Each structure stands twice: as C-alpha cells, then as structure tokens.
Amino acid sequence: MRFLKAMYSQLASTRLTLVLLIILVVCMLLGTVFPQGGTQEEYLKAFGQVRATWFTRLGLFDVFHSWYFLLVGGIFFLNMVFCSIEGWVSHIRPKPARFKEASTVQWELGGKKSEDMLEALKRKGYRVKEVYAEQGTGSFVAQRGLPSRPVSIIYHFGLALTFVGFVLSALTAFNGEVYIYPGETKKIPRSSPDMTVNRWRSKLGFSPGNVESLSIYLESFDTEYTWYNMKYYPKDWKSAVVLKTNSGLSANKVIE
Structure with a gap:
C-alpha cells in the first residue's frame, strides 16, 4: 500500500511533469538533428560503419518510435491524468x-x-x-x-x-503506399476497409459505400544535400504536390 501511495505521489508531481517535458524536448531536438526515416545504406554512407551502428542502436534515426520516447510519452500521459485527478480532488476538498x-x-x-x-x-x-x-x-x-x-x-x-x-x-487511421513520379497523377482514397471504424461497421452489417478519393499531382521532387567528410550526402527531400477533390477544390503543398 505504501508503495502504491508513493508511486501515485510521484506520478502526480508537477516536478515530474517538468522533467518529462525537458526529456521530450531533448528527444525532439535529436529527431531534428539526426535524419529520420532513411535507409541503412544512406546512414552508412553518411556516418560510416561504426557511428551508424551506434546511432541505430540508440534509436537516433527513429527517435519518435524508439522505446525511450514511447516510455517517456506513456509516463507523461499517466502524469497528466494523475495531476488532473489530484487537482480536482484538492479543489473540491x-x-x-x-x-x-x-x-x-x-x-x-x-x-x-x-x-x-x-x-x-x-x-x-x-x-x-x-x-x-x-x-x-x-x-x-x-x-x-x-x-x-x-x-x-x-x-x-x-x-x-x-x-x-x-x-x-x-x-x-490507416496505412498505404503510393508510388508517384514527377508529372504523374494518382488517386488516393480517403477511407479504407482497414480503418477501425469501417471494420466495426462491417461487423454490424453496414456497407462503407462509395469512397471519396483525392487526386495528387507531383509537380517536382528535389533533394537537398549536406557537405560532410569531404562529400555531399542527402539531407532532405522536398515534394511539390497539388491535391484535388472530387468537388473541384485544390491546394498546393510542399512536403519535406
């Protein structure tokens, strides 16, 4: 019982909130400094065998899916819940x-x-x-x-x-892949049978009906390079796309 009270006291502490926020900010800075979502071959070329191996083990190339980021995020979620409970209890007490x-x-x-x-x-x-x-x-x-x-x-x-x-x-939410090249137009559905809400509707006998889609046109795809160790390495990729709906609305967007 004492252990549970001590754990609750720590999770409901505003000091813990400050510490967790600092850790999350550091993780976000690491995710900004180190390129995310690249391939292992690209990291080997950019950082070499030894550093790329250590950075991969530390999760620096996939910070926002690393175990420590998810752990801190989970503790921060519990901290918010318990701080809210403690605040309401102290307010009505x-x-x-x-x-x-x-x-x-x-x-x-x-x-x-x-x-x-x-x-x-x-x-x-x-x-x-x-x-x-x-x-x-x-x-x-x-x-x-x-x-x-x-x-x-x-x-x-x-x-x-x-x-x-x-x-x-x-x-x-649902996942999917679309391969598109500059000058091409592809259709992207705005819904999917894999969505949780659609799976529930299917179990209840409801049909999703016609699925509206977006037309995506890729105007250009540019690669930015950085100078490192006497060589140029890919730093960022920019895609200029045009999105159009079935109703005729359109929007231009640059994706980095």
Whole structure:
C-alpha cells in the first residue's frame, strides 16, 4: 500500500511533469538533428560503419518510435491524468484555515491583528475573494496572480482534446503506399476497409459505400544535400504536390 501511495505521489508531481517535458524536448531536438526515416545504406554512407551502428542502436534515426520516447510519452500521459485527478480532488476538498499555496492565504478574522493583515495583503497585491462571518468570527481568502479555476479549466479542456485526438486517430487511421513520379497523377482514397471504424461497421452489417478519393499531382521532387567528410550526402527531400477533390477544390503543398 505504501508503495502504491508513493508511486501515485510521484506520478502526480508537477516536478515530474517538468522533467518529462525537458526529456521530450531533448528527444525532439535529436529527431531534428539526426535524419529520420532513411535507409541503412544512406546512414552508412553518411556516418560510416561504426557511428551508424551506434546511432541505430540508440534509436537516433527513429527517435519518435524508439522505446525511450514511447516510455517517456506513456509516463507523461499517466502524469497528466494523475495531476488532473489530484487537482480536482484538492479543489473540491474542504480547505483548512492555513496556508495552502504560496499565492493563496486563508486566515481567521478577529480583532485588530486580522485587519492589519488584510491591509498588508492588499498592499502586496492580493485580492480578497471571500469573507465568512458568523457570530462575530470568520475568515477571508486572498489571492494573487492568475485565478486557478480558469487555468484548471483550460488545462483539462486541452487534456480532453488530447483524448479525443487519440480516439479519432485510432478509429480513422490507416496505412498505404503510393508510388508517384514527377508529372504523374494518382488517386488516393480517403477511407479504407482497414480503418477501425469501417471494420466495426462491417461487423454490424453496414456497407462503407462509395469512397471519396483525392487526386495528387507531383509537380517536382528535389533533394537537398549536406557537405560532410569531404562529400555531399542527402539531407532532405522536398515534394511539390497539388491535391484535388472530387468537388473541384485544390491546394498546393510542399512536403519535406
């Protein structure tokens, strides 16, 4: 039981949130510095046998699918969930008459001392939010800085959007490959029987019907090179494409 409480306390810590965010930023920087999604032959030519082997073992050529990135992302997800639970619990829990946070003060009223404290807090920029009075006694709550409730609502709204994004991706994502050369036009379906939502519909006896497709036209395909070890090596690839829908809408896009 103590172990579970200690684990919950660590996962609900904002310090852990800061550490995980720093690690994720470092991973994203590594994913920017090291080329992602290339072939082993390209890495061998660019970095040599020894360095390419070590970089591959460390997952630097596929950072966003590496075990450590997925592990940190999973812990960060749990951290967000437990921090949200802890925030709501502390919000609805009765607050004792003591210092709860650095920016919030709650103190018992009564006599000259409390009046002096009120004036001192006002001079320091605190806002008196509520005053409770009953039979000559009471308490006040003063706060400075951003109100906690709107910030909490925004945070939880963002968390809810994250969950919605996860669900939509899981239901509608599908994989496919299209080989296209400059000057060619190919049709790309906007749906697939492999989509989770379509598999569920098929089990229930519903037909997906006609599937709308996009027309993709490849205008150009350019390769950027970088100078390394007295040679030029591929650094980036840029594709200029034109997308068209069945209704006639079109859009130009450069994919790197």
